[in-house]
Amino acid sequence: MKKWLIFLILVPAFLFAETGLQIIRKLDQNRGYGTQKYSVKMVIQKGKRTQVKTFTGYGMERGDKSYMEFTNPEDKGVKYLKIKDELWIYLPEADDIMKISGHMLRQGMMGSDLSYEDMMRDEELEESYDVKLVGSEKIRGVVCHKVELIAKVRDALYARQVIYVDKKKPVALKMELYARGDRLIKTMEQFNVKTIQGRAVPMKIEIRDMRRKDSLTTLEFVSVAFDIKVSSRVFTTGNLKR
């Protein structure tokens, strides 16, 4: 009788347990968008020194098309356009548009720990990685699924990722990002999750480059909106000179 009771308790738990793939699908679904508009404050720290940059941007087709304009006094008017894996930069001082080589997309944006790809590309995890649920762990007191992602396509952003997804919301609270050779290169932690247009959106992200000591880049979303009307002209090189 006791055995039966344990069986009856365990079976539903087994039946309703989420697989790694289901968790990632929910995450992808939550992150996906048709269009996106945002305004960000970026704080770059190294030890006690800090720099503050602000920018606004638009995204389309999960970041396949992305446009950004810096608004802080030092970089005012510097604009970026990314279409798939290509990047163009507009420098107001020269009033000229320059095509940046594709390999530069992995460079830290404006000297930060965040690459242009991290900021402007929103890859679909299910398509780029093999997924494995490896357990559960608490992150800042919140119980999370621990999911391992191994790159299965050549152009995946990272060779391996370990992500900690909130069991109650489709948001990764922490990500450990590994390069080839299984080197941990970055960690990202996401805070202050708000519900915007039915999506769970972390309003603050902290990125640490693990190859640098005392380095921290913080992104704070001042505003973010999804699936708004954005003219396709925004994502053109002609628009950079506007």
Place this chain on the structure above:
Amino acid sequence: MKRLGKISGLLFSLLIISSSVFSEEEEKLELNGLLRNDSYVVKTSEPEDYQFYNILENRLILEARRLDWKYYADARFYVYGGESTTLYGDTSVNLMRSFIRYYSSAGDFTAGKTYVNFGNPGVFNPFEFDKSVNFSDLGYAREGLLAIEHFFPWQDTSGLKTYIGTTDPKELMWGISPAVHLGTFNIGLVHNHVGPDNNISGAFFKGDLLVGLQGSWAVHSDDAYKLDYSEASAGIDYSFIDGKLLVNALYYYNEAGAISPSKYIATADTFLLARHYGLFTVSGRIDEFWSVQLSTFVNLIDYSAVVIPSTIFILTNGLSLTVQVSVFTADGNEEFSRKRAGDLVSMIRVEGKF
């Protein structure tokens, strides 16, 4: 000083006009500036002989934007010290840009003093009007010219650029350049009439094929389109350690350039008059606040070079410190010889943006 007064007056009146005319939400009126001081110490080839140069640059940028147009002005005021005063006087002023750009369904129209450029921007661009190179700042913006420019876009990254302009009221310049985007490459054609019996025509590309690639080829001809000489450049770039280390190599060929050292060093203090050059650049980011760069210009006829290591520290928001030295490798009658330019040129730059 008279010119300075005129420019200040122009900027001030535009500020007043702009602030009174604008009322809609999308309007934007901004005034930004930059203050930069370059101090150079030159160790000449004479024993114990040092020269000091100082250039203080004050930049004022006014930008007014609305949904369908923008006005942009960039005025620069220079104060000279040390030996610089013998070259440029005590002060000078320069209006680099002052243009209105209007956006319409028929394309974007720009009118005023504006920078017109064809081809791949940067050093050794055969289509560049102003081929001067500032060794202490390879990206230093070039002065605009009075022009009306039109850009008609098609698809997302292609378009047709045309302009009519002048640097001398008696002579009109005009040019046309269609550019398309194929695969990962920007590819364009250029025809530019830059003066009487002076036409530049050619093609350029820039893109990716595992590494970054760029190239330009231009022919100079008279008004009967009789070929005079050609110019070309080809470059390759690649980055390592997630973009923290960037390596760039560029070859430049100018058929009109001299092949005899006695000819290309004939004019004192004038460089880059030979037929073949290489430019090699390695730049790296040590951390978020500290970057280093090594640029080397090589004369590929006499193999002399100027090696320019530099480092930039970001002190705080908008404030940076640059330390740079230029070392000339040869000591005979070569282009980059210590006899011509001194044993060592060192520069300290403090730059603040506001």
